[in-house]
Amino acid sequence: MARKRFHQLKKVKFRATWNKYNLYNLSRLSMPRTQSLTFYQQKWKAKSITRAYHGEQIREKQWQRMFTPRLNAVVPMDHRYLAEFDGSELAAGRGSGLEKPFDAEKTKRKQAIPYMHQTYAPIERRLDMAIWRALFASSARQARQFVVHGKVKVNGEKMIYPGYLLNPGDLFQVEPEAVLFATGAPKDGPQLRVGRRVLRVRRNRNVGMEKLRAQMAERKAAKASDKASNKDSSKALISSKTPKTLLEDHFEYRKTREADLSTMIQRAEWKQHAKSKMLSAKRKQQIRAFIRHAKSARSKVFRKPFQELEKERLAFVEEFRGSVGSNTLDKAWRQAAKKRAAENSVETEAGAAEGASEEADAPKRTKTPYGERVAEEKLVALEKRIAAMRIQGDGVDPSKPYATPWRPRDFMSAFAFIPRYLEVSPKICSAVYLRHPVARPGLTEVPTPFPGEIQQLAFNWYLRRR
Amino acid sequence: MGAYNREGQLTRVVKASREQERERNSGGGSNESTQQRQPSDPNNPDGADNPDGTKAATLPPESRRDLTPFPLDPQFISQPVLSGWFKDQIWKQVILQGLSVREVSASLGVEMSRVAAVVRLVEIEKEWKRINKPLMRQYHQAVMNMLPKTLWNPEETTEENRKKTKTHESINDLPVHVATGQQIFLPTSESRHFTRKDAARVFDAKLLPADDRVPHPELAVMHKEVLEELSDEERKARAEARDASEEQKRKVALARQAKKEASIKKVDIGRFEYRFSEIKVDDAGKDGRGLKGVGWRYGVPLMDRSRGQHKIPRAVE
Numbered sequence: 001m002a003r004k005r006f007h008q009l010k011k012v013k014f015r016a017t018w019n020k021y022n023l024y025n026l027s028r029l030s031m032p033r034t035q036s037l038t039f040y041q042q043k044w045k046a047k048s049i050t051r052a053y054h055g056e057q058i059r060e061k062q063w064q065r066m067f068t069p070r071l072n073a074v075v076p077m078d079h080r081y082l083a084e085f086d087g088s089e090l091a092a093g094r095g096s097g098l099e100k101p102f103d104a105e106k107t108k109r110k111q112a113i114p115y116m117h118q119t120y121a122p123i124e125r126r127l128d129m130a131i132w133r134a135l136f137a138s139s140a141r142q143a144r145q146f147v148v149h150g151k152v153k154v155n156g157e158k159m160i161y162p163g164y165l166l167n168p169g170d171l172f173q174v175e176p177e178a179v180l181f182a183t184g185a186p187k188d189g190p191q192l193r194v195g196r197r198v199l200r201v202r203r204n205r206n207v208g209m210e211k212l213r214a215q216m217a218e219r220k221a222a223k224a225s226d227k228a229s230n231k232d233s234s235k236a237l238i239s240s241k242t243p244k245t246l247l248e249d250h251f252e253y254r255k256t257r258e259a260d261l262s263t264m265i266q267r268a269e270w271k272q273h274a275k276s277k278m279l280s281a282k283r284k285q286q287i288r289a290f291i292r293h294a295k296s297a298r299s300k301v302f303r304k305p306f307q308e309l310e311k312e313r314l315a316f317v318e319e320f321r322g323s324v325g326s327n328t329l330d331k332a333w334r335q336a337a338k339k340r341a342a343e344n345s346v347e348t349e350a351g352a353a354e355g356a357s358e359e360a361d362a363p364k365r366t367k368t369p370y371g372e373r374v375a376e377e378k379l380v381a382l383e384k385r386i387a388a389m390r391i392q393g394d395g396v397d398p399s400k401p402y403a404t405p406w407r408p409r410d411f412m413s414a415f416a417f418i419p420r421y422l423e424v425s426p427k428i429c430s431a432v433y434l435r436h437p438v439a440r441p442g443l444t445e446v447p448t449p450f451p452g453e454i455q456q457l458a459f460n461w462y463l464r465r466r
Numbered sequence: 467m468g469a470y471n472r473e474g475q476l477t478r479v480v481k482a483s484r485e486q487e488r489e490r491n492s493g494g495g496s497n498e499s500t501q502q503r504q505p506s507d508p509n510n511p512d513g514a515d516n517p518d519g520t521k522a523a524t525l526p527p528e529s530r531r532d533l534t535p536f537p538l539d540p541q542f543i544s545q546p547v548l549s550g551w552f553k554d555q556i557w558k559q560v561i562l563q564g565l566s567v568r569e570v571s572a573s574l575g576v577e578m579s580r581v582a583a584v585v586r587l588v589e590i591e592k593e594w595k596r597i598n599k600p601l602m603r604q605y606h607q608a609v610m611n612m613l614p615k616t617l618w619n620p621e622e623t624t625e626e627n628r629k630k631t632k633t634h635e636s637i638n639d640l641p642v643h644v645a646t647g648q649q650i651f652l653p654t655s656e657s658r659h660f661t662r663k664d665a666a667r668v669f670d671a672k673l674l675p676a677d678d679r680v681p682h683p684e685l686a687v688m689h690k691e692v693l694e695e696l697s698d699e700e701r702k703a704r705a706e707a708r709d710a711s712e713e714q715k716r717k718v719a720l721a722r723q724a725k726k727e728a729s730i731k732k733v734d735i736g737r738f739e740y741r742f743s744e745i746k747v748d749d750a751g752k753d754g755r756g757l758k759g760v761g762w763r764y765g766v767p768l769m770d771r772s773r774g775q776h777k778i779p780r781a782v783e
Contacts, residue, residue, distance in 0.1 A: 087662030417544035432583035
């Protein structure tokens with residue numbers, strides 16, 4: 001069952017995300033009241049709140065298998081001390097070091113190793129967690145998605161397993177565009193609108209974003225060269241390439257084909273059910289067959305290749321003529337056709353029912369871009385709009401999924417830190433996993449919002465002696 | 467986040483103002499003039515004045531608490547990262563000057579693994595520049611602005627100056643060995659000279675003393691030589707001897723590796739490279755269940771479908 005709220009406000013649960021509600025929850029996070037709870041309840045509670053942050057995306061059983069009671073720690077050693085003493089001074093006197101006058105400052109400086117903060121250290125070894133810790137994703141779940149979607153490489157090879165346990169020295173790279181999307185501010189109103197328009201054009205032309213950008217750049221270059229060499233038109237012709245979009249593949253064309261077939265079917269059905277005229281049985285059969293063919297063709301109009309559609313079209317006109325007959329046009333139908341033609345000057349195909357006009361149009365259509373003009377107009381308008389945006393600010397690109405020019409998302413700085421077991425290079429969106437996280441005196445490398453007491457209770461829960 | 471209190475005020479500012487208040491109260495009216503003169507003195511050594519004559523509202527210096535991202539956990543702090551210039555210097559020292567990773571690590575106070583990683587990452591960055599792949603400069607800038615940094619100090623290159631300033635991280639970290647987790651009472655003679663080496667042997671017969679388990683054992687050795695007041699030539703000679711023995715060890719290891727590689731017969735057919743290695747049937751052992759045995763053996767269950775088995779790669783290359 002899908003959970004209702006990930007960042008709920010009623011019950012404070014701190015999650016592994018950069019969400020603003022999560023930040024609010026962090027400010028409200030407090031130690032659970034344990035006075036009235038049994039030890040078991042305390043452990044349960046500690047486990048519950050810590051697991052909401054540490055590897056929430058991992059199944060409990062999976063984490064239980066990862067859990068280890070061994071906690072890694074290091075003690076920094078001074079090489080000068082190692083050189084000057086061989087350790088025998090600690091065994092002098094009565095076996096616990098020579099007694100020295102009490103030095104309060106020295107005992108104060110000695111800090112305990114926060115071992116309990118290492119409880120969830122094995123989770124930090126996972127690839128998705130490392131990506132999130134390296135500030136390449138805005139949440140652990142998003143990092144996981146990046147891995148699953150193939151946007152992450154480990155040592156130069158694509159790695160699709162978010163549960164891959166990094167080994168010391170592993171270099172992981174995340175696709176820069178994904179990182180910019182994850183860490184960038186979202187698009188605002190106008191950019192969102194223009195972005196949607198770009199998306200629509202892309203969909204209509206059935207090309208990828210890269211190709212669309214290339215096309216737009218090409219058009220722009222062509223226009224520029226056109227302007228530059230206005231006197232010598234032949235030169236401009238050579239330099240500016242015609243757009244490569246196949247009008248045959250065009251959405252507009254297919255849409256019109258569908259409309260044609262629909263009108264033909266409608267017309268045939270009128271004929272079929274017309275009470276004024278009696279039809280022969282053979283004629284009725286012909287009409288039924290035509291309707292059947294036309295309907296099946298209409299359902300496939302967006303799937304078939306263009307050449308077939310083009311061939312089919314003439315055959316349908318023939319069949320329509322044979323079965324329904326072109327000389328029995330209704331007045332209403334003729335009016336409707338006229339109206340449509342007037343309405344949509346681009347779609348000159350309105351007279352589909354009229355076989356003669358159909359045939360006359362056919363050779364023309366193969367030459368001139370059919371429906372292409374619409375897209376071209378759209379594209380020109382779009383280019384204009386983008387140019388206008390560019391005047392406002394440099395580097396504006398509404399086709400990107402984030403606000404351009406790029407800026408970090410709100411509240412990112414509150415969550416920004418890079419633990420020491422990673423060496424990150426944000427410029428190339430790459431990082432190296434240096435070693436497993438360790439605890440050192442007074443300092444932990446496992447980023448956790450919970451104090452040692454809670455961690456200890458959680459640790460005790462997973463020791464499985466309840 | 468740890469730098470702020472519940473009301474959203476900077477804790478260090480609140481604390482400083484409270485201290486001022488207390489000072490003012492305890493001082494009374496006698497030294498009013500001095501109070502007025504140094505309202506932000508302890509926090510603001512360079513009490514800069516604004517052009518319009520008012521005192522600039524400068525912040526008290528950051529403490530460790532200000533670097534804690536999580537208010538409840540003072541044990542975790544946002545530790546500084548290497549600045550871009552620092553990374554470039556590391557790359558220069560390793561690649562252009564040809565210093566070893568160990569030397570660079572010891573001289574700059576950066577872990578050896580980090581030095582190696584920085585060199586790798588800078589190399590990739592240079593490659594991206596070469597092939598004109600756009601670098602994420604804005605993102606880099608934004609992230610670096612959010613993090614504390616260890617800046618490159620050119621003065622630090624000399625030994626004396628470096629001692630004064632703090633290094634990026636501790637480079638001589640001794641891992642806590644599992645065997646040392648237990649408390650052992652060892653009765654021994656009072657006169658015995660009981661050293662770290664002996665202690666290690668008590669914990670585990672094979673455990674090495676701390677001197678050999680730290681990442682930079684050579685630093686202690688060098689310091690010992692300084693304490694012994696050896697002449698420069700002698701120290702140099704010893705260092706060379708150490709380097710030579712290291713080199714010898716590396717050569718032996720390389721030779722072993724090469725021998726291992728050579729034992730694998732390689733057949734390159736263009737698309738694939740087949741590798742044939744010698745397998746002995748006897749490796750399976752008398753009962754056919756030996757760990758070194760290969761292939762499917764009758765009666766030995768294949769565990770690859772059972773729960774808890776690793777099905778995803780455990781290492782890349």
